[in-house]
Amino acid sequence: MWSSAAAGLGLGLGLIVAIGAQNAHVLRYGLRRERVGLVVAICACSDLLLIVVGTAGVGTVIAASRTLTVVMTVAGACVLLTYGALAARRAVRGSDVLVVDADARPAPRASAVGGVVATTLALTWLNPHVYLDTVVLLGSLAAGHGDARWWFAAGAGLGSVLWFTALGYGAALLRPVFARPGAWRVLDGVIALVMVGIAGGLVLDLAAC
Template sequence: MLAHYLKGFGMGLGLIIAIGAQNAHVLRMGLQRQHVLLTVATCIACEIMLISAGVAGIGTLIERNPALLALARWGGAAFLAWYGLRSWRSALSPHELKAAAASAMGTGKALTTVLAVTLLNPHCYLDTVVLLGAVGGQQGAGKWWFAAGAMTAAVAWFTTLGFGARLLSPWFARPLSWRVLDGLIGVVMFALAISLLAG
């Protein structure tokens, strides 16, 4: 069973660490030190829910439905493009972007934003429900150990990213650093959108 757990942990970590909208959002919230626990906990809860659904067999059903896959692809590409444009607009904005100054976001908006970044991104479903679900389903009696490993990877990653971001705060005290980050996030979001449509 340990082998299944470690396989799930390794595969889950490899998929989660990839730069994307969700990780970019968690990093930003961590750097700004606002709603970090809420953001991290929501990401972890969503990952656990989606991994469980995938391993339980929903991933196979989605994979076999071309209409659902097409909807996820086009809808997800539109969302990623919007997120990329928003990041570029922020990068070009003349106002200062300081971690300590971003206190305007309320709890409701913070929750809605992290849910949107997580659940409106098709890569999240493709990685957790479809891919991890398909591999987990092949583990036989060890499939839930595999799932537990992938879930542990999610807990470890989002906790480290969200609460560890404050170590980068001195570097992000300069407005230029925020602009560079926003610019890079915009590039990544558009690259993901293009890859989604190309795939």
């Protein structure tokens, strides 16, 4: 029981602790201390739901459908390319509204909640990697634990909650670095490269299948 939970926790963290669309998005809002709780909650709850779905056996169905795989991959690549293009534009042009005061206690900017929710959901639910990691891979490995598969899923879910919470709220420790406009441009440049790289990898993997 506990060994299955520990295995799920370790694998969940291993899959999610990497630079990707979700993590870059959470980091960005964490650095700005803007809607952090909302972004973290959406990402964590989405992961939990997908892990449950995968553990229930849906992962096998998705993996077996070529049409569904193609649609998910193309849609996900388009979303990532769009997000990457926006990040690249910010990296080139810069933006004074992103500058933070490392010493002052900042007040969150009044970004529209609907926009934050829509972007976070899109980067989560339209990213094929999320399904491959949570639904297909974690779901398949959970099945190998038999009656303890839900303990495995619980461990993986705990890993997601811990990671997104730490990333979102721990980003404040990097605020002194991002008190300079140039640091934001570098971050956006890295985000753009990551998004384009992931999208390109998705397309190449699909073409190779």
